[in-house]
Amino acid sequence: MAVYTDIAEDDLKWFLSEYDAGSLLSYKGIAEGVENSNFLLHTSKEPLILTLYEKRVEKTDLPFFLGLMQHLAARGLSCPLPLPRRDGALLGSLSGRPAALISFLEGMWLRKPEAKHCREVGRALAQMHVAGDGFELKRPNALSIDGWRTLWEKSEARADEVEPGLQHEIRGELDFLSAAWPKGLPAGVIHADLFPDNVFFLGDQLSGLIDFYFACNDLLAYDVSICLNAWCFEKDGAYNITKGTAMLEGYQSVRPLSGEEIAALPVLSRGSALRFFLTRLYDWLTTPEGAMVTKKDPLEYLRKLRFHRQIGSAAEYGLSL
Amino acid sequence: MAVYTDIAEDDLKWFLSEYDAGSLLSYKGIAEGVENSNFLLHTSKEPLILTLYEKRVEKTDLPFFLGLMQHLAARGLSCPLPLPRRDGALLGSLSGRPAALISFLEGMWLRKPEAKHCREVGRALAQMHVAGDGFELKRPNALSIDGWRTLWEKSEARADEVEPGLQHEIRGELDFLSAAWPKGLPAGVIHADLFPDNVFFLGDQLSGLIDFYFACNDLLAYDVSICLNAWCFEKDGAYNITKGTAMLEGYQSVRPLSGEEIAALPVLSRGSALRFFLTRLYDWLTTPEGAMVTKKDPLEYLRKLRFHRQIGSAAEYGLSL
Numbered sequence: 313m314a315v316y317t318d319i320a321e322d323d324l325k326w327f328l329s330e331y332d333a334g335s336l337l338s339y340k341g342i343a344e345g346v347e348n349s350n351f352l353l354h355t356s357k358e359p360l361i362l363t364l365y366e367k368r369v370e371k372t373d374l375p376f377f378l379g380l381m382q383h384l385a386a387r388g389l390s391c392p393l394p395l396p397r398r399d400g401a402l403l404g405s406l407s408g409r410p411a412a413l414i415s416f417l418e419g420m421w422l423r424k425p426e427a428k429h430c431r432e433v434g435r436a437l438a439q440m441h442v443a444g445d446g447f448e449l450k451r452p453n454a455l456s457i458d459g460w461r462t463l464w465e466k467s468e469a470r471a472d473e474v475e476p477g478l479q480h481e482i483r484g485e486l487d488f489l490s491a492a493w494p495k496g497l498p499a500g501v502i503h504a505d506l507f508p509d510n511v512f513f514l515g516d517q518l519s520g521l522i523d524f525y526f527a528c529n530d531l532l533a534y535d536v537s538i539c540l541n542a543w544c545f546e547k548d549g550a551y552n553i554t555k556g557t558a559m560l561e562g563y564q565s566v567r568p569l570s571g572e573e574i575a576a577l578p579v580l581s582r583g584s585a586l587r588f589f590l591t592r593l594y595d596w597l598t599t600p601e602g603a604m605v606t607k608k609d610p611l612e613y614l615r616k617l618r619f620h621r622q623i624g625s626a627a628e629y630g631l632s633l
Numbered sequence: 634m635a636v637y638t639d640i641a642e643d644d645l646k647w648f649l650s651e652y653d654a655g656s657l658l659s660y661k662g663i664a665e666g667v668e669n670s671n672f673l674l675h676t677s678k679e680p681l682i683l684t685l686y687e688k689r690v691e692k693t694d695l696p697f698f699l700g701l702m703q704h705l706a707a708r709g710l711s712c713p714l715p716l717p718r719r720d721g722a723l724l725g726s727l728s729g730r731p732a733a734l735i736s737f738l739e740g741m742w743l744r745k746p747e748a749k750h751c752r753e754v755g756r757a758l759a760q761m762h763v764a765g766d767g768f769e770l771k772r773p774n775a776l777s778i779d780g781w782r783t784l785w786e787k788s789e790a791r792a793d794e795v796e797p798g799l800q801h802e803i804r805g806e807l808d809f810l811s812a813a814w815p816k817g818l819p820a821g822v823i824h825a826d827l828f829p830d831n832v833f834f835l836g837d838q839l840s841g842l843i844d845f846y847f848a849c850n851d852l853l854a855y856d857v858s859i860c861l862n863a864w865c866f867e868k869d870g871a872y873n874i875t876k877g878t879a880m881l882e883g884y885q886s887v888r889p890l891s892g893e894e895i896a897a898l899p900v901l902s903r904g905s906a907l908r909f910f911l912t913r914l915y916d917w918l919t920t921p922e923g924a925m926v927t928k929k930d931p932l933e934y935l936r937k938l939r940f941h942r943q944i945g946s947a948a949e950y951g952l953s954l
Binding site for chain 1: 657658660663664673675680737739740743835
């Protein structure tokens with residue numbers, strides 16, 4: 313969580329003059345998002361989020377991300393809506409960086425989500441999958457099987473520092489997933505990072521999804537498996553089947569999963585657990601001590617991966633088959 | 634600039650239930666204030682700032698700071714107003730820290746203030762000095778002459794690393810100031826840190842003063858000298874007499890300086906330049922490389938100190954005597 317770039321008031325006013333955003337009353341750098349600098353703006357109209365895209369985001373991906381939010385919001389999904397400039401463009405430039413103005417969503421993310429919230433998340437994820445249909449731009453998932461292998465090669469030599477035997481285990485897992493990864497399942501635009509801090513609630517009501525900066529084209533059921541990993545495990549590592557049932561029922565109330573998708577869930581869940589394990593492992597091994605960043609424990613996802621490996625059928629996730 | 638403490642939504646709602654603050658819509662950690670954790674809250678009523686006081690702030694000073702803001706706001710100064718709890722207390726507790734809810738001031742601080750803004754700042758500073766009259770609590774200035782010597786002793790041995798000859802120069806300066814420091818000038822509550830980032834403007838209109846966490850009892854004209862140092866020098870180190878004139882005229886339009894105060898301005902300005910030099914020097918020598926904090930160059934204040942040393946009379950600050 314960081315604000316990387318300071319903005320001068322004059323530059324911001326100049327930037328805003330391209331928009332019909334009202335007059336500026338205040339702006340505060342907010343601790344949200346790891347990849348970008350974000351500011352909360354109060355104006356004489358609605359509050360807005362200003363995002364400056366820092367170097368970790370590929371500039372060529374921005375039309376996909378911003379266009380997707382516009383596409384989804386136009387289809388009724390509650391998500392941040394980019395404000396177009398007077399010339400129609402969604403992207404401007406500020407402090408030497410690509411920058412966008414985006415509607416501010418009220419709501420709070422839940423530190424301790426319950427089963428009823430998982431149901432709402434499942435429903436919203438399915439709504440997003442349905443609403444994404446017809447979006448013209450494409451963005452392949454850089455963090456799917458091929459990407460995992462590339463990422464793994466950067467950490468492989470030091471993996472046993474984290475846990476002895478890890479090198480052997482992950483090599484085997486990658487080989488298994490390469491062979492077993494499902495083909496021909498329904499694909500579309502997925503969020504790919506729908507963790508609790510990216511879902512806002514007002515009371516028990518889901519008020520919106522945010523942070524579409526990992527969104528891409530991939531198997532829809534893979535996105536479901538990411539949410540099972542992100543929402544349905546307890547701090548002690550146990551899978552909470554009540555949450556899993558709620559999540560999957562919520563999802564299927566909007567978009568029923570096919571038999572093939574259901575059968576693939578254990579493999580997909582192994583894949584998504586591995587994906588977060590690998591990025592965390594890489595960060596764990598490369599983030600210098602003392603950098604003011606909270607390192608996330610990669611072993612949390614190794615434990616989830618092992619859980620999915622011993623799953624016999626998707627019924628064990630709480631699905632009534 | 635940092636947010637140190639995360640808050641769980643449930644804890645925050647529990648905390649807010651002690652206040653008549655409306656229902657919570659969102660809260661964002663904001664990059665404001667170095668000493669504390671600050672959050673911007675949107676509620677069904679007015680937006681609010683939530684401050685968690687971290688360990689660098691003395692708990693016993695909090696009644697002074699919060700009481701002062703209440704006192705000043707009640708006398709018409711535009712500054713953050715602590716919201717009392719239903720039981721009347723200004724201070725609560727959240728995430729194991731003392732915490733307060735404070736009104737949110739719209740406005741922006743100026744990265745490039747002009748003379749007209751300095752005039753407004755001078756006026757507001759004098760308004761604060763007048764409004765502070767009658768405030769019952771006392772807080773001695775820990776960063777006045779005695780405090781400077783204590784601070785200096787922590788950096789003295791390594792001072793010549795920053796600039797050769799510095800040890801000799803600062804020892805002499807401390808001896809001079811101890812002997813020449815004025816006595817008997819009008820005293821009261823001073824802000825003691827009224828830098829540009831603590832003054833908000835809407836357009837060219839000053840909208841409020843913030844950050845009273847260095848406020849204390851000291852000579853009022855010393856506060857004026859802090860503002861001369863903080864507002865009236867250019868990036869190249871030159872004193873901008875147009876800004877100085879505007880600042881002092883603005884101040885005197887509300888509270889005329891006495892002859893003794895005017896005569897003391899060069900010595901007071903040497904003192905306040907030394908005060909910021911010493912804290913910056915200490916931070917410079919003790920902040921580890923790589924800590925995500927912007928180190929402020931202590932030499933900026935050494936140059937200001939040297940400027941004040943060659944001042945013959947306060948007329949050179951732009952005062953028409």
